[in-house]
Amino acid sequence: xxxxxxxxxxxxxxxxxxxxxxxxxxxxxxxxxxxxxxxxxxxxxxxxxxxxxxxxxxxxxxxxxxxxxxxxxxxxxxxxxxxxxxxxxxxxxxxxxxxxxxxxxxxxxxxxxxxxxxxxxxxxxxxxxxxxxxxxxxxxxxxxxxxxxxxxxxxxxxxxxxxxxxxxxxxxxxxxxxxxxxxxxxxxxxxxxxxxxxxxxxxxxxxxxxxxxxxxxxxxxxxxxxxxxxxxxxxxxxxxxxxxxxxxxxxxxxxxxxxx
Amino acid sequence: xxxxxxxxxxxxxxxxxxxxxxxxxxxxxxxxxxxxxxxxxxxxxxxxxxxxxxxxxxxxxxxxxxxxxxxxxxx
Numbered sequence: 001x002x003x004x005x006x007x008x009x010x011x012x013x014x015x016x017x018x019x020x021x022x023x024x025x026x027x028x029x030x031x032x033x034x035x036x037x038x039x040x041x042x043x044x045x046x047x048x049x050x051x052x053x054x055x056x057x058x059x060x061x062x063x064x065x066x067x068x069x070x071x072x073x074x075x076x077x078x079x080x081x082x083x084x085x086x087x088x089x090x091x092x093x094x095x096x097x098x099x100x101x102x103x104x105x106x107x108x109x110x111x112x113x114x115x116x117x118x119x120x121x122x123x124x125x126x127x128x129x130x131x132x133x134x135x136x137x138x139x140x141x142x143x144x145x146x147x148x149x150x151x152x153x154x155x156x157x158x159x160x161x162x163x164x165x166x167x168x169x170x171x172x173x174x175x176x177x178x179x180x181x182x183x184x185x186x187x188x189x190x191x192x193x194x195x196x197x198x199x200x201x202x203x204x205x206x207x208x209x210x211x212x213x214x215x216x217x218x219x220x221x222x223x224x225x226x227x228x229x230x231x232x233x234x235x236x237x238x239x240x241x242x243x244x245x246x247x248x249x250x251x252x253x254x255x256x257x258x259x260x
Numbered sequence: 261x262x263x264x265x266x267x268x269x270x271x272x273x274x275x276x277x278x279x280x281x282x283x284x285x286x287x288x289x290x291x292x293x294x295x296x297x298x299x300x301x302x303x304x305x306x307x308x309x310x311x312x313x314x315x316x317x318x319x320x321x322x323x324x325x326x327x328x329x330x331x332x333x334x335x
Binding site: 011077080081182185186189190192193240243244247248251 | 305308311312314315318319322323325326329333
């Protein structure tokens with residue numbers, strides 16, 4: 001895709017670049033990359049955001065209302081999906097939601113204008129896969145801890161007819177094991193698709209502008225208008241994907257807590 | 261037809277899947293609105309289910325996108 005002059009490579013933004021050479025561990029280079037740098041930025045921004053809202057003022061200001069809105073939102077989600085037992089998972093699900101939300105939003109910032117290219121690390125399966133495996137292992141650990149081997153009754157839903165018994169556990173098992181993949185895949189593909197779309201449209205604007213006045217006006221301006229709309233859509237998608245990740249995590253935790 | 265052209269055609273065909281997912285997502289939100297307008301009181305409580313349905317429908321479209329990307333960049 002990158003060959004040919006004047007072509008804009010929409011995949012370049014996803015390249016992991018080394019910022020500082022690290023050390024080698026077992027033949028693998030462990031380096032400080034732009035991915036790690038933006039994870040650090042996300043954590044710092046998130047930390048500052050939470051710090052500004054945790055003053056516990058009796059009459060909350062705007063900032064505190066914002067933070068409390070987020071915590072209340074996740075708290076309600078856990079209460080609705082897991083019930084009373086869900087309270088102890090609030091720190092994990094909240095951190096997960098806020099980390100993904102901030103990562104998605106920071107990746108959308110137009111900082112390229114000042115030469116600082118944001119890197120959306122949630123557009124890499126290595127990152128979202130690890131987050132998904134974390135959620136999945138919490139489900140496994142809690143499930144086996146609480147229910148022991150009874151946890152396997154998850155694969156036989158209540159009221160399964162006897163003649164379906166050879167089939168249903170197999171289907172349930174496959175759908176259970178696919179969860180971490182679908183969880184990680186959804187976030188990373190949604191982010192990658194949106195960013196590619198934005199870059200392709202940006203390529204239209206630049207190439208049409210270089211081609212002359214008529215294509216510049218006829219193609220460039222509609223493409224730019226579309227870019228503005230797609231950017232708004234991407235902000236929505238960033239929120240929805242973070243929400244869906246947290247929601248599905250809480251649903252899976254509900255399975256582990258209560259079986260079904 | 262050489263292999264490169266076949267790959268690109270296959271990637272284009274995978275876009276049909278993305279369009280189908282668009283129908284699915286539209287159905288999910290459309291039916292939710294239809295129900296929510298009939299009984300607005302019950303709508304807020306069902307938002308979690310709305311997004312579960314949305315996530316399930318969307319995943320299949322994203323898989324079509326993954327197929328296209330694999331055909332172009334990997335295969």
